[in-house]
Amino acid sequence: MSRILVVDDEFGIREIIKKYASFEGYEVKEAEDGMKAIDMALSEDFDLIVMDVMMPELDGFSACKEIRKHKKTPIIMLSARGEEYDRIHGFELGVDDYVVKPFSPRELMMRVSAVIKRVQGTREESDVFSYKGLVVDFSARIVTIDGERVNMTPKEYDLFFYMVKNRGLALTRETLISKVWGYDFFGDDRTLDTHIKLLRKSLGEYSYCVVTLRGVGYRFEAE
Numbered sequence: 001m002s003r004i005l006v007v008d009d010e011f012g013i014r015e016i017i018k019k020y021a022s023f024e025g026y027e028v029k030e031a032e033d034g035m036k037a038i039d040m041a042l043s044e045d046f047d048l049i050v051m052d053v054m055m056p057e058l059d060g061f062s063a064c065k066e067i068r069k070h071k072k073t074p075i076i077m078l079s080a081r082g083e084e085y086d087r088i089h090g091f092e093l094g095v096d097d098y099v100v101k102p103f104s105p106r107e108l109m110m111r112v113s114a115v116i117k118r119v120q121g122t123r124e125e126s127d128v129f130s131y132k133g134l135v136v137d138f139s140a141r142i143v144t145i146d147g148e149r150v151n152m153t154p155k156e157y158d159l160f161f162y163m164v165k166n167r168g169l170a171l172t173r174e175t176l177i178s179k180v181w182g183y184d185f186f187g188d189d190r191t192l193d194t195h196i197k198l199l200r201k202s203l204g205e206y207s208y209c210v211v212t213l214r215g216v217g218y219r220f221e222a223e
Contacts, residue, residue, distance in 0.1 A: 002116055003027045003044075007037040007051040007060065008078065013101075017050060020105040021112070034058030041067045047116050050108070053079040053086065061093060068094050072154070074115045078103070087194050094153045097181070098191065114182030118158065129164050131222035134206050136164050145204060152202050155180070159195050160203075163210065163220040172217040 004026045006017045011032075018028045029044070031037040035057045041049060049067070053060040064075055076097045077090045087098050096115050099108055129136040133146040141157055143150040152160065159180050163171065173192055181191075196218060200207035211219045 001025060001027050002047040003029065004112065005029050005031060005037065005040055005044075005046045005049045005051075007031045007034070007049065007055070007063070009033060009052065009055045013052070013078075016105055017108065020109050024109050024113070026112070034060060034063035037063045038066050041073060042070055046073050047119070048112055049073055049075045050112065051075060051077055053077055053081070053090075061089060064090070064093050064095060074119050074154075076108075076111060076115060084190070084194060087191065088198065091153050091155065091195060091198055096155055111181070118182055129167075131206075131209070134203075134209075134222070136161070138165075143202075145206065150202055150204075153198065155195055156199050156202060159192075160199055163218065164222075167220040167222055170213055170216055170219050174217075176217060 002025075004021055006014050006021070006028055007030075008014050008017075009032050014030050014032075018030065021028045029040060029046070031040055033055050034051075037049070037051060038058070040046075051060045051063065055063075060077055060079075064077070067073065067075070072094075074096045075094070076099060077095045078099050078101055079086055080101045090098050097111050099111065127138055129138070135144045137143075138161055141161075143152065143157070143160065159176065162176070162180050176192055196210060200210055203209065209220055209222050211221050213219055
């Protein structure tokens with residue numbers, strides 16, 4: 001049974017998530033603020049954390065940053081605000097997904113399931129891709145440029161590895177969402193576009209390899 005930590009200062013929100021998560025077979029623990037979330041996350045093992053951004057004592061972003069110093073537990077952030085800055089900030093901290101309030105509990109459970117399956121899935125087969133000074137080691141989950149390691153968020157790695165493995169192919173937004181995030185496409189491609197922007201920033205001089213196909217999606221080109 002997978003264990004989930006639900007962190008939100010609103011009792012009603014915690015109860016709704018707990019109800020749906022328990023129905024799906026998850027064991028659920030609760031925390032009402034960021035400080036308690038850190039204590040529980042570091043003292044216990046969880047398969048995933050669902051955490052609100054705006055909370056008393058310590059906000060979700062700060063709690064996520066502290067947890068990430070010690071553990072790589074997947075984190076889905078909840079927020080009443082959907083500004084791009086918030087999503088980018090969360091993804092830069094290593095957040096695995098971002099859900100805007102009010103949200104559909106069923107959609108949230110689909111995202112929870114997708115993240116857990118991805119993390120618990122088998123490791124990528126052992127092989128390496130090289131293009132000029134860019135080297136991608138799939139099994140070790142390491143990307144280097146001219147010998148220097150590139151630091152990416154977990155989701156950036158997943159997105160980049162999928163694109164590199166399917167290099168030269170036109171990948172629709174729907175395909176990337178389905179294959180990388182693991183849930184059906186709901187019509188909002190802002191999450192994907194935000195990660196593409198972060199990925200290009202991480203790739204620096206090789207950002208041109210990630211090509212935008214207007215009206216279609218993206219393609220990784222390395223020739």
